[in-house]
Structure formats: C-alpha cells, structure tokens
Amino acid sequence: MTDTAEHDDQVTDEDRGARLRERRLAAHRAARRVFARFGFHRTLRERLAVLAEAEGVHDLDELSDVYGDGVVEVLETKVAGLLGTEAAVFFPTGTMAQQVALRCWAGRTGNPAVALHALSHPEVHERNAFSEVAGLRPVRLTGEPRLPTAAEVRDFGEPFGALMLELPLRDAGFVLPTWEELTEVVEAARERDAVVHFDGARLWESTVHFGRPLEEIAGLADSVYVSFYKSLEAFGGAALAGPKELVEEARAWRHRYGGMVFQQFPTALSALVGLERQLPRLPEYVAHARVVAAALREGFAAAGVPWARVHPEVPHTHDFQVWLPYEPEVLAEVAVRTAEETGVVLFGGAWDRGGPGLALTEVHVRADGLEWTAEDVKAAVAEFTARLPEQVR
Incomplete structure (x- = not known):
C-alpha cells in the first residue's frame, strides 16, 4: 500500500x-x-455593509438600544403592524420564541400537549427542546408530506391545548395547504377549544400561494412566530406576535430563558432593511x-x-x-x-x-x-x- x-x-x-x-x-x-x-x-466585511443600507430605513443618529428599547421596539411595532396583531416581541432565536409562546398558552389552557406535524421544526431540528426544556408534550398528528387535515385535527384521539402549524412545512418540501384547507384546520382546532399557533418562519412568502395579505393569514392564528433571516436576509432574530397580554408574558419568559440581550441593534437594523428591501x-x-x-x-x-x-x-x-x-x-x-x-x-x-x-x-x-x-x-x-x-x- x-x-x-x-x-x-x-x-x-x-x-x-x-x-x-x-x-x-x-x-x-x-x-x-x-x-x-x-x-x-459572505465575509464579515460584506455583512457589515448591510448596516450601511439602513440609512433611510432608520435614524442612525439615535442612541443604540439597551435591553430591547430603541430600534428593537421600532422593529417590534413594524412587525405587529405587518401581521395585524396587537403587539410583537423580539427574540434572538425562533426556537426560543416558540417554546415561550407555547408554554404561555399551556399555562392558559392547562394542557401542555402541543399537536404538530412529525416533520415540523421542533420535532426534527431542536433536540426535543419542547419536552426537555419547555415542559411541553408534542403529539404528532401525521407524518405525511403535507399539512395536517381538518379531519386529523378534529378526530385526534387525545386532547391538546395548542395546535402548531408550520407554514410552509419546510421538511416536506416547503408545502402549504390551500386557503380553504387552512381555514378548515383552524376551525377544527377551535372546535376542540385549542389555541392555534403558526410557526411562520417563512410566512412572509406565503401570500402568493394563499392569495391573501399577511395580516389576513396571521389573523387566523392566536399567535405567530416569524423569522428575520430565512427570507429577509437579516443577521438572525425572530419575533413572536399576538395579543398584548401574551406578548408581555413572553417578554418575562424571554428574560428567564436568557434572551434579554444587552444590545441587538445590528440584528434589528438588518431586519428592518430586510422588511424594507426584501419583503416587497x-x-x-x-x-x-x-x-x-x-x-x-x-x-x-x-x-x-x-x-x-x-x-x-x-x-x-x-x-x-x-x-x-x-x-x-x-x-x-x-x-x-x-x-x-x-x-x-x-x-x-x-x-x-x-x-x-x-x-x-x-x-x-x-x-x-x-x-x-x-x-x-x-x-x-x-x-x-x-x-x-x-x-x-
């Protein structure tokens, strides 16, 4: 040899x-x-150049943020307006945002079971974070490469407090239901007295398929998570949007989870650039x-x-x-x-x-x-x- x-x-x-x-x-x-x-x-130098694009999108002469004020609050207000919700809160990651959202809902419903798809992000990519960290109990509605049907939601054999729908479902091929199917699934969850949460990491690009504006799509759910980097090309970050009371509780849990970061202005500015330049x-x-x-x-x-x-x-x-x-x-x-x-x-x-x-x-x-x-x-x-x-x- x-x-x-x-x-x-x-x-x-x-x-x-x-x-x-x-x-x-x-x-x-x-x-x-x-x-x-x-x-x-891209290189660090190329990425830093994105912040220069924020000129005209946000006032760069204002003081930088501290623990979520300033530009971060501006971003939260912008997201709530786009999604038509009462409020929104910035999170460093979507994994944290969704754990917090669903544990808040579990406290309200008294049921830690979350009905979701077997190919959804928490089941495939988060090392069982729902159960290991958040005290939630995921139950799988289906493993088929499509979103759950209304019948699967309505006829599921055990109670659940929340239904989580990933829109689009990335690991099934970035698939979406029809608008009629989506509204029927949401209605089926409501019939079971379950809240509905959208994993909308990529919800921004769903408007063409549904033929509906963002606020109408988000309006079907009780809460919505959106990502800033998957389609908007921001440095990272996410937002949880929904009722003001839920959002305020989520802020408290964000602090407990270690997500109350001292300064977030680079990520927040890049997200505002993404909303201005990429979203349209x-x-x-x-x-x-x-x-x-x-x-x-x-x-x-x-x-x-x-x-x-x-x-x-x-x-x-x-x-x-x-x-x-x-x-x-x-x-x-x-x-x-x-x-x-x-x-x-x-x-x-x-x-x-x-x-x-x-x-x-x-x-x-x-x-x-x-x-x-x-x-x-x-x-x-x-x-x-x-x-x-x-x-x-």
Whole structure:
C-alpha cells in the first residue's frame, strides 16, 4: 500500500464532508451564476455593509438600544403592524420564541400537549427542546408530506391545548395547504377549544400561494412566530406576535430563558432593511421559482434521467425540492464539480438521502435567480447530467 493510499484510508467521512462543503462554498462564491447568494456565505466585511443600507430605513443618529428599547421596539411595532396583531416581541432565536409562546398558552389552557406535524421544526431540528426544556408534550398528528387535515385535527384521539402549524412545512418540501384547507384546520382546532399557533418562519412568502395579505393569514392564528433571516436576509432574530397580554408574558419568559440581550441593534437594523428591501420582492421570487421548477423538469426529461421529481411540481414558495435517483454522495460531488468547471451553480446545497437509491436537495430562488431564463436552467441541467456516471444514467 502506498503512503497516499494509506492516508486516504485514514480520512473519515466527516473529513470528506468538510472538504466538500469547503469546495461547495468556494465554488458558490466564485460562480458567475447562482439562484441565490445568502448573507451567511459572505465575509464579515460584506455583512457589515448591510448596516450601511439602513440609512433611510432608520435614524442612525439615535442612541443604540439597551435591553430591547430603541430600534428593537421600532422593529417590534413594524412587525405587529405587518401581521395585524396587537403587539410583537423580539427574540434572538425562533426556537426560543416558540417554546415561550407555547408554554404561555399551556399555562392558559392547562394542557401542555402541543399537536404538530412529525416533520415540523421542533420535532426534527431542536433536540426535543419542547419536552426537555419547555415542559411541553408534542403529539404528532401525521407524518405525511403535507399539512395536517381538518379531519386529523378534529378526530385526534387525545386532547391538546395548542395546535402548531408550520407554514410552509419546510421538511416536506416547503408545502402549504390551500386557503380553504387552512381555514378548515383552524376551525377544527377551535372546535376542540385549542389555541392555534403558526410557526411562520417563512410566512412572509406565503401570500402568493394563499392569495391573501399577511395580516389576513396571521389573523387566523392566536399567535405567530416569524423569522428575520430565512427570507429577509437579516443577521438572525425572530419575533413572536399576538395579543398584548401574551406578548408581555413572553417578554418575562424571554428574560428567564436568557434572551434579554444587552444590545441587538445590528440584528434589528438588518431586519428592518430586510422588511424594507426584501419583503416587497418575495412575490417576484415565488413567481420565478415556478419558471425555474418547470425548466428543471423539462431539462431532466430531455437529458433522459430515468426518474426525476420537482416537489411541489408547482412551488408554493420560492423554495422547493429536487429528487433524483442517485446516491447523495454522487450528486454532491457532481454538483460541486459542475460548479467549479462551469462557474454556474445549479444545486448549491447539500444532498440528503430520500430513500433507497434516491437523494434530494433544496433549490432557493432569490434576486440572483431572476437573471436565469428557462433556457439557462435547461442548459445548466445538461451540463450537470453530462457529468453523472454513465453506468448509473
């Protein structure tokens, strides 16, 4: 065995994954064409430049915030106005915001059970925080890749104090129900005397699919959480919006959870910039995501890929999934190599296993994606599929 071969044998899967991530980020930063350039891919200097964009969005000559006053209060008022709620409170993370909201509701209903989807964020990405930290008891309504139905809510076999709906449901493909389905689900929860909380991390971009303004959508729920960084490109942060009494109690719990941060002006300013600059553009991104999705389907069909899926077929938001019949490791390497060789990033995210011989990735369309025509997408698909292993294709 050569020294090189021996060294290769000692490289772990974690090492290979780290190297691939480094290559993917480098290729993305160097690319001439991408669907989205996210803030967290930028340098510190580039991120700091966002604060300069706040000139004209907020008075930069006022004193900076201390423990949630000043610019943070301005942001809270702005969010409450957009969502049509009595009040809103800033949180450093959405995980904290939702734990606080639902434990407050549990105190009011006397029932710590929270009905939710098996693919919802607290169940998949928060290390059982609801039960381990907040004293809540999650109960799963369904694991199907769609939102729960009114029948599933109405006929669930045990009582629950709150229904949490993630809109859109990210791990199911950024899917949303129809407006009629959503109103029926909310009504079913009300029939059971349960409160309704929206995990609206990405609620901002749901208006196109529902055909309703934000305040009408948020108005269905008793409380709503929204994120500032997922679509608005802020540095981080979240808000919990709802009745004034709930919001005031949430402030007390935010303090207890360690979320009363001394100064938050960089995040708050970046959120105000996002609300001013990004929020009005989201419908445009959603519309173009549907052009991209259709071109991807046509491109893979023309390339002769034996099985390929865009999910949802017509995206509900500006994010969606692509499924292909290959191992994730194969697709991850081909995606990076294609980006390195062509300067065009078709798939800039990680690939996850979706089943035996299947892998999926997420496609995110933002401002840079608007520059792609359908023909550009099909050409990029041809470049990508040409690099797939012949014996697999």
